[in-house]
Amino acid sequence: MLLKQIQYFLAVAECRHFTRAAERLFVSQSALSQQITKLENDLNIQLINRDTHPIELTPAGEDFRRGAERILADVNQLQENMKQWQEPQKHTIHIGMIMGLGGMPLSDYLAEFNTSYPEARFTLEHHLSKELCKMLLDGQLDFAIFAAPQNIDTYPFEILPIQQEPFLALLPIDHPLAKGRCLDLVSAKDEPFIFPTPENVSYDIFCAACKAAGFKPDVVSYCSGAANRMDLVKAGLGITLISESALHYHKAEGLPVLPLKHPIYKHTVAARLTAAPPSFHKDAFWNHLKQKLGIQ
Known part of the structure; x- marks a missing residue:
């Protein structure tokens, strides 16, 4: 029994279709079928009922599937455990973030983590919150720090406020x-x-606030940059809404600033995929972040 055969079998068990499983594995259908048949011959057990559409696992196949999933999980965990012994460049942690994190001293957190894990490396990049969510979903990032969209609960993310x-x-x-x-x-x-562009989470928050107040806003300009929106207000073009942290970075310069009677908030969070595979350094960094944020 080969690890490749276990992987092939699990793909067929999930897809319930040889062609789709072969496409997922980037192998030919004949090669996939041959390996499954060889596995069954070696075990002297029929694992798959090929006469049904979609195909079904036999009772023995269901039992084999449960054991195969445990084996593959153990192999993946072993591979992750061994990464701590690889060269330092193998321990890169990819983090995406929005511009302006308010009072969060992320650079200090990274420096403190490197004190305990000097072999860890970081890549940092800036994007809008919605794009960060997409990149995290697609596996392009290990962690993301962003303004939570209103439907954040629908994402498969583990969240740290x-x-x-x-x-x-x-x-x-x-x-x-x-x-x-x-x-x-x-x-x-x-x-x-003056609103941020629709690609910005703040746009959805502002529109929802106006809807709750009973009107659709007359948006005369869309502009994502807080400093640019402030310039447009200064020119008398209209009213805008801006976060406290943005005001900290960009002075209002005499413009009237008022709190809202019915407050709305920007919720900044850190996130990772709930189903992220185990990783020695990434898990350690997540726990370090939780500790710095005072989260048990």
């Missing part, structure tokens, strides 16, 4: 609504708005 910060209203100088202590979005239903 990092911070919650309110969005604030930024108004042109001498705007009539700037005289209040806070901004009720209802009172701004006829005002022009």
Whole structure:
């Protein structure tokens, strides 16, 4: 019995179809069928009932499948365990993040982790939150730090909350609504708005807030960069909403800033795939991150 035969059998067991299993494994259907037949001959047991459509496993095949899954899981775990003995460049951790993480000192976290695991290496890249979610789903990233979309619960992610910060209203100088202590979005239903582009999680949050206030916003400009939106407000083009951390990086320069009467928030989280395969260094980094964030 060969490991390749176990892998071939499990692919057929999952697909219930020889052709689709062969396509998944990038082998010919004849080669796949020959290996399965050889496995059955070596065991002297029929594992697959080929007369049904889709094909079905025999009772012996079901029993073999359960044992084969355990064997393959053990082999994968063994391979991951051995990675800690490879050369340092093999321990690269890929992290994607949004621009501006507020008060999260990620560079300090990475430096502290390297103190305990000097062989670990990191690659860091910036993208919008929705793109980070997609990259994490596609396996292009090991971890991502982003503003949680409103449907975050539908993603197969393990989530660590990092911070919650309110969005604030930024108004042109001498705007009539700037005289209040806070901004009720209802009172701004006829005002022009400057929103981030739809690729940005904040766009969905702002649209939902306006809908809850009973109106569809009149968006006169779409602009993802917080600094650019602030410039447009300064020019008197309209009102925008901006996070506290963005205000920290980009000064309002005399523009009226008001809290919202009914607050809405940006929830920054760290995430990894729930079904991520075990990895010595990646698991260690995730636990390190949990410890730094005070999460048990």
